[in-house]
Amino acid sequence: MSDIFPKWTNKLPLQIAVGALLMGTAVSAGCWYYLTPKYTRVGYQPIQPVGFSHATHADQLGIDCRYCHNGVEKSWYSNVPAAATCLNCHNAVLSTDPRLELVRESGRTGKPIPWVQVHKTPDYVYFNHSVHVARGVSCVHCHGQVNKMDEVQHAKPLSMAFCLECHREPEKFIRHPKEVYNMDWAVAPEVQANAGERFVREWKIEASQNCSACHR
Amino acid sequence: MRYFLLALMLATVAAVGVAGFRGTLSRKPPIEVFPDMDRQAKLRPQVPNAFFPDGRSSQLPPSGTVARSRKMVAGNESVYPFEEGPLTTGRITGTTNFIELNPFPVNVSFIARGQDRYQITCSPCHGAQGDGKGSISKYGFATIANLHDKRISTQPDGELFNTVGHGKNTMSGYASNVSIDDRWAIVAYLRALQLSRVAVIEDVPADKRALLKK
Structure with a gap:
């Protein structure tokens, strides 16, 4: 009787089982670790x-x-808060600071700060x-x-x-x-x-x- | 088999390399894994919304409208928050004169409420003790009033109430941040604070004097 399957295929079922187990573990671990709000x-x-x-x-x-x-x-x-709340102090504190320009503009025009x-x-x-x-x-x-x-x-x-x-x-x-x-x-x-x-x-x-x- | 293990290991390393670890700082908005109904076509407060011409979800009330409200009751006075009366303006109706006394019955819980609100809203500038030395005063806000000044401690309650709501000089008004009854509570607490500065030992009940350490 000729060899239909070569000898190495004897180990194949075991290898597939172990491989699937490892893959499954890796995928589950990945989902557990990455797909919850603790990561996202x-x-x-x-x-x-x-x-x-x-x-x-x-x-x-x-x-x-x-x-x-x-x-x-x-x-x-x-x-x-409304920009007015910021300006309660920032009218006097850092009143010309360029970093606060958006706040001042919002206070003047009512345009919301994004x-x-x-x-x-x-x-x-x-x-x-x-x-x-x-x-x-x-x-x-x-x-x-x-x-x-x-x-x-x-x-x-x-x-x-x-x-x-x-x-x-x-x-x-x-x-x-x-x-x-x-x-x-x-x-x-x-x-x-x-x-x-x-x-x-x-x-x-x-x-x-x-x-x-x-x-x- | 060893190629498979190697590949699996490489894939894991690659995945961790790309995705990183939990809690890593990220500028990108969170991924929503199953975004089925996470974001619905409904209004949330204070977010951009294209439905309205001004692009905001929290709309300002149309001009000329007043919020639904109940009458506020203080002592034997009752008035709607939008009506003009001593309770809402601090003035005697029909005049510009301020009312002398707090329209709310002043008791311990009212003063405690005032203390709580004072510490949130007023103390950053005026300081916990009212001396104008709050933390903001160290950062270039030079014109903060000392609330124990005679100029202020001799003002009628109504005038203090008016200042809390509408501001004075460099102080902005807090009418939109502090409700009417809370503003009166702050006035009541401020009176207690001012009194504490001019108190004499006779003001303390005889049986409590021993608790004060010299």
């Missing part, structure tokens, strides 16, 4: 039309978040800022330490898993309302455990986990 969103740092530094304004000057984002306690979205939005939830997600800040979710939780950023970057994935992490165990994350806008606030874990449970109890927090809470 985190680190996004667009060039803004005006080089506004949160580090200078919030950290160095100690201006509260709400001086500019003044709607965050009442509104579902946290507004970008800021690039960094944190953008998908349109099928409902997120309300006011209820979160009123119940002890700090800016830092979702936006990172913006007060240390010269240019804002997307620091947290803001994926569904990220939201649920806190909605499942709010007591691990929420803080006293007075510290919500304190970007440098830190707490010992055992203090957090006690305080967090108390806040959940006293404020009757029922962090929703049903679909229609966010996908409404």
Whole structure:
């Protein structure tokens, strides 16, 4: 009987199986690593039309978040301030600086400054800022330490898993309302455990986990 | 087999080389992997939108319109936010004279609210203590008022309210950033702040004096 298949084909089924396994592993690992917001969103740092530094304004000057984002306690979205808010100080400070020309122009004419939005939830997600800040979710939780950023970057994935992490165990994350806008606030874990449970109890927090809470 | 392994390894290295690691800074907008309904044909606030002639999604109210609102109530006064009255203008109706006293009942929680709003809105310039030495004053804003000046501490409440909302000299008005009741709360807190500078030991209740360290 002649050789229809050469001898090396004896190993072929095993090689194919091992090869497929390796390929499968590599592809799955690639998808796991690259196709989630932890890769796609985190680190996004667009060039803004005006080089506004949160580090200078919030950290160095100690201006509260709400001086500019003044709607965050009442509104579902946290507004970008009107140019008039910038000009409250910049009428006098750096009043002729060419870097601020767009702001001055916006103040004069009402033409919006084309800021690039960094944190953008998908349109099928409902997120309300006011209820979160009123119940002890700090800016830092979702936006990172913006007060240390010269240019804002997307620091947290803001994926569904990220939201649920806190909605499942709010007591691990929420803080006293007075510290919500304190970007440098830190707490010992055992203090957090006690305080967090108390806040959940006293404020009757029922962090929703049903679909229609966010996908409404 | 060894060619296959080599190829697989090269492909992995190439993929990592092109795609990089998690958290790498990038100027490019995030990829939306399954973009099915991520971006819908609906308005989001403060984003460009071609539907309107001025290209913005957040439209300014048409001129001559007022926002839907309820009457604001303070003490026995009630007035719509768009109406003119002592509560909204700080002046006695029909005159240019300022009202002497805060129309809101001043209590601890009202002053605390004022303190909170003062620290957000006023303290960058006027300083946490009201002495005009806020952090902005170190950066070339030279004309910030010391709120303990006699010129200011002798003003009626209505005049302070008017200044918070409409500004004065180099100060811009904060009417669009701070609501009417919050502006009155700030005035109430400012009064407390001013009083703290001229307070004497007799102002402290007798049983609390021991808590003050000399």
